[in-house]
Amino acid sequence: xxxxxxxxxxxxxxxxxxxxxxxxxxxxxxxxxxxxxxxxxxxxxxxxxxxxxxxxxxxxxxxxxxxxxxxxxxxxxxxxxxxxxxxxxxxxxxxxxxxxxxxxxxxxxxxxxxxxxxxxxxxxxxxxxxxxxxxxxxxxxxxxxxxxxxxxxxxxxxxxxxxxxxxxxxxxxxxxxxxxxxxxxxxxxxxxxxxxxxxxxxxxxxxxxxxxxxxxxxxxxxxxxxxxxxxxxxxxxxxxxxxxxxxxxxxxxxxxxxxxxxxxxxxxxxxxxxxxxxxxxxxxxxxxxxxxxxxxxxxxxxxxxxxxxxxxxxxxxxxxxxxxxxxxxxxxxxxxxxxxxxxxxxxxxxxxxxxxxxxxxxxxxxxxxxxxxxxxxxxxxxxxxxxxxxxxxxxxxxxxxxxxxxxxxxxxxxxxxxxxxxxxxxxxxxxxxxxxxxxxxxxxxxxxxxxxxxxxxxxxxxxxxxxxxxxxxxxxxxxxxxxxxxxxxxxxxxxxxxxxxxxxxxxxxxxxxxxxxxxxxxxxxxxxxxxxxxxxxxxxxxxxxxxxxxxxxxxxxxxxxxxxxxxxxxxxxxxxxxxxxxxxxxxx
Numbered sequence: 001x002x003x004x005x006x007x008x009x010x011x012x013x014x015x016x017x018x019x020x021x022x023x024x025x026x027x028x029x030x031x032x033x034x035x036x037x038x039x040x041x042x043x044x045x046x047x048x049x050x051x052x053x054x055x056x057x058x059x060x061x062x063x064x065x066x067x068x069x070x071x072x073x074x075x076x077x078x079x080x081x082x083x084x085x086x087x088x089x090x091x092x093x094x095x096x097x098x099x100x101x102x103x104x105x106x107x108x109x110x111x112x113x114x115x116x117x118x119x120x121x122x123x124x125x126x127x128x129x130x131x132x133x134x135x136x137x138x139x140x141x142x143x144x145x146x147x148x149x150x151x152x153x154x155x156x157x158x159x160x161x162x163x164x165x166x167x168x169x170x171x172x173x174x175x176x177x178x179x180x181x182x183x184x185x186x187x188x189x190x191x192x193x194x195x196x197x198x199x200x201x202x203x204x205x206x207x208x209x210x211x212x213x214x215x216x217x218x219x220x221x222x223x224x225x226x227x228x229x230x231x232x233x234x235x236x237x238x239x240x241x242x243x244x245x246x247x248x249x250x251x252x253x254x255x256x257x258x259x260x261x262x263x264x265x266x267x268x269x270x271x272x273x274x275x276x277x278x279x280x281x282x283x284x285x286x287x288x289x290x291x292x293x294x295x296x297x298x299x300x301x302x303x304x305x306x307x308x309x310x311x312x313x314x315x316x317x318x319x320x321x322x323x324x325x326x327x328x329x330x331x332x333x334x335x336x337x338x339x340x341x342x343x344x345x346x347x348x349x350x351x352x353x354x355x356x357x358x359x360x361x362x363x364x365x366x367x368x369x370x371x372x373x374x375x376x377x378x379x380x381x382x383x384x385x386x387x388x389x390x391x392x393x394x395x396x397x398x399x400x401x402x403x404x405x406x407x408x409x410x411x412x413x414x415x416x417x418x419x420x421x422x423x424x425x426x427x428x429x430x431x432x433x434x435x436x437x438x439x440x441x442x443x444x445x446x447x448x449x450x451x452x453x454x455x456x457x458x459x460x461x462x463x464x465x466x467x468x469x470x471x472x473x474x475x476x477x478x479x480x481x482x483x484x485x486x487x488x489x490x491x492x493x494x495x496x497x498x499x500x501x502x503x504x505x506x507x508x509x510x511x512x513x514x515x516x517x518x519x520x521x522x523x524x525x526x527x528x529x530x531x532x533x534x535x536x537x538x539x540x541x542x543x544x545x546x547x548x549x550x551x552x553x554x555x556x557x558x559x560x561x562x563x564x565x566x567x568x569x570x571x572x573x574x575x576x577x578x579x580x581x582x583x584x585x586x587x588x
Contacts, residue, residue, distance in 0.1 A: 005317035006310070009137050012101050019094055024149065026087035031153040033080040035161060035292060037073060042288025044069045095142040102134045105324055112328045115353070115394045123210050125203045129323055132202055133316035140313030151299040158296045162268070165285050169271060173264035173293060177300060183257035187250075194246035195315035201239040208235050214483075261300045268293045330393050332419035338409035341370030341538045342425065342506040344391060345411050349400030350564075353386050359398070360386050362564040370406050370506075371539030373530075373554065375546040375572075377585050378561030384545045385430070387561070388511045391543075392426045393419060404507065427505040431512040433492035435484030441476035443484075443495065447503035459502045462532055464517075464525040465494035489516035497525060501532070510544045519550035526554045549586040558582065 013020045052065060110118075110126055118126075155177065162170035212219065212228055219228050268289050275281035344367070351361040360383040368374045378384050389395040390402050393414050404426065405411040414422055427447075435443050444456050451459075456476060460466050468491055472478040484492045493516050500508060508529075514522045529540065546552045552572050559569040560582050568579040575582035582588075 005321045006137070006140065006314045008321060009098070009102065009313075009317050010141060012098055013094065013141075015101065016094060016097060019090055019097075023087055023090040023094060026083050026090065027150055028153055030080055030084045030087060031150055032157060033076055033083070034295065035154070035157045037076055037080070038291035038295070039161065039288050040069070040073055040076070041291060042284040042286075044073075044284070045287045046282050046284025091142055095138045098141060099134055099138040102137065102320065103130050106130050106134070106320065109324050109326070113326060114329045114396065115389060117326060117329075123207065125207065126323070127210065128199065128203050128206050129320055133199065133319050136313045136316040137320065140310050143310075154296055154299050158292045161292055162289055165281060165289055166271075166275060169268060169275075169289060172267045172271075173296070176260055176264050176267075177296075180257035180261035180300065183260070187253045190253075191246065191250065193315075194242070194249060196318070198239065198242045198246060199315055199319055201235070201242045204235045205232070205239050208232050258300075262297050264293050264297055265290075329396050330419070333414075333416040334418060335412060335416045337417055337421055337425060338405040338412055340409045341406055341541070342404050343370040343372070343406050343541055344368040344507060344543065345403040345405075346387075346390075347401045347403065349390070349397045349402060351383075351386055351390060351395065351397050353389070353395045360564060361390075364400070364561075364565045366559055366566050366569075368541055368543055370541050373526075373542040373544065373556045375544045375552045375555035375558045376561060377546050377552055377558060377582065379585065382561045383564060384561055385511050388428050388430075388509045388543065388545060391507065391509055392423045392428055394428070424503070425505050426507040426509070427500050427503055428509040428511060429496055429500050429513040431515055433484065433489070433496040433513070433516075435480050435487070435492055435495060437479070437482045439477050439479050440472065440495065443480060444476075444499050444502060447499055451502055455502065456498075459498040460495070462501055462525070462528040463494045463498035464521050464528065465491065465498055468494070490518075490521070493517060494521075494525065501529070505540070506538055507541045507543070510542065512545045512547055514544075514551065515547060519548070522551060523554065549588070552586060560585070 047065065047069075106126075106129055159170045159174055162173065208228075208231060212232060219225055268286075272281060272286035272289055276283055276286055346364055346366045349361060349364050350359055352359045364387070366374075376384055376387065386395060390397055391404075391414070393402075396415075402414045403411040404414060404417070404422070436446075441453070441456060444459065445451050448455070453476060457466070457469070460468060468487075469475050478486075480486050480495075484495070487495065493513055497510075497513065514525065517525070529542070532540070544551060544555060546555070546558075552558050555572070557569060558572050558575055559566050560575065560579060561567070562581055567581060568575060570578070576586075576588055
């Protein structure tokens with residue numbers, strides 16, 4: 001099953017067996033009725049041949065038998081159309097349900113995968129799998145009902161009927177069908193490979209479009225609009241070239257097997273006429289056989305056209321299952337966090353977040369006691385952000401241990417801890433302040449859904465953002481735009497800080513999360529947090545990644561990160577007197 005990703009998607013139908021079976025029964029009835037119509041037409045022709053359809057009598061022509069056949073065929077056609085309409089609606093409903101299930105699973109899996117996976121794969125790649133790839137799989141499986149399933153029924157019923165008329169009448173079409181389908185199937189792998197290349201080209205288009213929209217300020221600032229447009233056109237042209245290559249291949253290879261299958265017409269007509277001439281088969285039976293084989297050939301030709309869709313869907317299904325089969329590196333433990341205040345202890349840890357063997361942190365040890373504020377300073381690229389991501393297990397360590405707890409309650413490895421509880425009580429606020437396209441209040445309530453308006457205002461005040469409400473026309477109900485575009489960088493950072501304070505965490509990590517604030521506003525926010533934590537039953541532990549002297553001076557203690565480990569630590573005054581690395585980083 002793992003080697004057939006499209007069949008794995010088809011297996012999702014097992015989650016809706018009732019609708020699946022009902023659709024199959026309805027479609028079977030539709031196709032049996034279709035062949036039945038053709039047989040009835042043959043019988044009507046047979047009666048016409050023998051003069052039974054319209055009878056001449058003393059009172060004129062008797063059309064009652066003809067009207068009987070007309071009403072019978074019309075009634076059967078109306079019933080078949082009604083059932084087919086219902087089956088079509090059901091198959092579309094199943095297809096949409098399948099699409100919903102696939103997209104839900106992809107989104108859930110994306111949330112489960114660690115940051116390293118997202119660093120290796122771009123946003124465009126993930127979006128393509130949820131949109132284009134999922135749509136192609138849905139379309140293929142809807143066509144499965146209309147083409148593969150129905151055609152399979154038609155083939156079985158039609159060849160069975162032809163066999164009843166004459167085994168030779170059925171044998172040659174069966175051979176031609178087998179040859180044609182084998183030739184069509186032999187092209188499937190090539191078409192899958194071609195569509196895989198189309199999918200990769202489409203990934204590049206999506207990624208470039210995403211970057212062009214998200215980076216519009218940089219593009220405008222450096223007047224890069226024309227260059228970015230040329231780059232985007234290049235990706236689109238590459239996508240078009242790959243699509244044209246697939247179309248050219250299909251147009252060259254698919255017509256031949258379709259022609260071979262169409263020879264069934266000639267055989268049934270010629271051999272049927274010979275049988276009529278020799279009196280072994282009636283004219284009505286030949287007419288019915290021609291109608292049946294005509295339907296058969298048209299359906300098989302439809303499979304030829306469907307082959308491209310199936311090939312596309314196989315490639316798309318493979319790309320979807322690449323995401324769904326990816327094993328999350330980070331799995332939740334089962335132990336609850338220690339009771340009481342929480343601190344941080346890093347013991348001889350090493351980390352290579354991209355899994356490429358490039359170790360960013362090596363043999364690093366650091367301890368932060370509950371309630372302590374520690375500033376972490378280091379050169380650009382020294383691994384400060386990676387270190388902060390290790391605490392809530394956004395990234396996994398290679399060696400050593402990350403522990404939370406205290407000397408009194410004991411220390412616990414985060415790998416053994418329940419992941420939901422860990423991330424609820426250990427919060428990392430990154431430098432990139434992300435806000436959702438919603439109201440200010442909705443963004444603040446992400447971590448505290450039931451927070452009152454008074455609590456929201458208090459959190460904004462503690463984050464030194466109280467005056468922000470006075471500048472917004474609709475206050476807390478103001479929509480902040482995509483990624484908080486209506487707010488300045490400093491305002492976004494303070495709103496994110498307020499959101500983190502509403503979460504009521506035990507350990508708050510600021511990864512350069514106040515870099516857009518001036519020194520006075522930053523000092524006011526940190527002082528507010530100090531005052532806030534003094535009134536808590538559990539002291540708030542803070543680790544602040546600092547790139548400015550003003551930030552480092554706020555902390556109780558400073559740790560200097562260099563060469564992948566802590567090379568110095570102490571009070572700001574002690575390091576200013578005794579650490580050349582600290583003085584160089586702080587510009588002293």
